[in-house]
Amino acid sequence: MAEKIYCEICPRHCGLEAGQTGFCKARKNTGDRIEPVNYGRCTSASLDPIEKKPLARFYPGSRILSVGSFGCNLVCPFCQNYQISMAGDDMRTAMMPPELLAEKAAEYADRLPDPQGGDGHYSNLGVAFTYNEPLVGYEYVRDTAKLVHERGLLNVVVTNGLISREPLSELLPLIDAMNIDLKGIHSDYYDWVSGGLTGALDVVMDNIRIAHEAGCHVEITTLIVPGKNDSLEDMSVEAEWLASLSPDIPLHISRFFPRYNFTEAEPTSVKRIYELCDIAARFLRHVYPGNC
Numbered sequence: 001m002a003e004k005i006y007c008e009i010c011p012r013h014c015g016l017e018a019g020q021t022g023f024c025k026a027r028k029n030t031g032d033r034i035e036p037v038n039y040g041r042c043t044s045a046s047l048d049p050i051e052k053k054p055l056a057r058f059y060p061g062s063r064i065l066s067v068g069s070f071g072c073n074l075v076c077p078f079c080q081n082y083q084i085s086m087a088g089d090d091m092r093t094a095m096m097p098p099e100l101l102a103e104k105a106a107e108y109a110d111r112l113p114d115p116q117g118g119d120g121h122y123s124n125l126g127v128a129f130t131y132n133e134p135l136v137g138y139e140y141v142r143d144t145a146k147l148v149h150e151r152g153l154l155n156v157v158v159t160n161g162l163i164s165r166e167p168l169s170e171l172l173p174l175i176d177a178m179n180i181d182l183k184g185i186h187s188d189y190y191d192w193v194s195g196g197l198t199g200a201l202d203v204v205m206d207n208i209r210i211a212h213e214a215g216c217h218v219e220i221t222t223l224i225v226p227g228k229n230d231s232l233e234d235m236s237v238e239a240e241w242l243a244s245l246s247p248d249i250p251l252h253i254s255r256f257f258p259r260y261n262f263t264e265a266e267p268t269s270v271k272r273i274y275e276l277c278d279i280a281a282r283f284l285r286h287v288y289p290g291n292c
């Protein structure tokens with residue numbers, strides 16, 4: 001039997017024989033090592049407002065060159081981006097090597113005066129790695145982020161937070177801001193979105209704490225799925241835990257819309273989102289409704 005190589009990027013630790021691809025569909029045993037098959041392969045690119053990441057308190061009014069590839073290490077039945085997150089190697093992509101992306105980011109970057117007479121904002125802050133789960137393509141984020149920093153620009157990662165300690169620690173000095181999903185506050189809920197991976201909630205909570213303590217600007221998003229993670233009690237527990245790290249951590253509480261394999265629920269009611277925001281605001285200073 002061929003010897004397996006184990007991927008160390010996330011807690012799934014996929015053991016892959018030569019030619020096999022991991023759970024995330026983005027990493028493969030190519031013979032003597034595991035390589036990201038999505039390296040430099042872009043499925044989407046856009047110069048987005050920073051608020052769309054969402055980041056509400058990181059250079060507001062600025063834009064950021066946002067790119068995505070394919071693959072994800074979770075399997076949320078309600079994934080809002082499933083066309084790329086659930087795709088694999090056969091996905092149609094355009095090549096965007098790190099040098100080209102960093103160059104493009106620099107091309108678009110200009111500091112603009114603030115019409116209100118404040119500090120101003122940027123036509124492009126740098127690069128946001130987003131849309132699919134960027135950290136399953138860890139090497140691309142690392143290599144590009146170094147080049148972006150060399151040009152005096154900033155890096156943003158929008159992630160589900162399910163990454164192993166070592167790659168996260170290596171990446172953090174290169175990342176200026178993160179939006180991390182905290183999908184719910186119960187391990188049962190993480191069992192559902194991970195397809196039964198043990199301990200995912202603890203890993204995500206640990207990584208939020210580590211990123212915050214490392215001085216990275218961290219904002220959190222929780223997508224509220226009716227009947228699954230919409231209880232007021234759970235939001236109280238979540239917000240209280242975040243406040244134990246810092247009451248200044250911004251929390252985005254977002255509406256769900258039926259998608260992918262979970263279409264039986266109605267979109268989250270706007271009323272419920274505002275009720276949850278009110279609960280969270282008892283503990284946190286910056287709470288934002290999303291998709292309302």
Ligand code: SF4
Nearest residue numbers: 007010013014022024
């Ligand atoms: S990053 Fe992908 S291949 Fe690596 S352990 Fe996680 S799911 Fe498996």
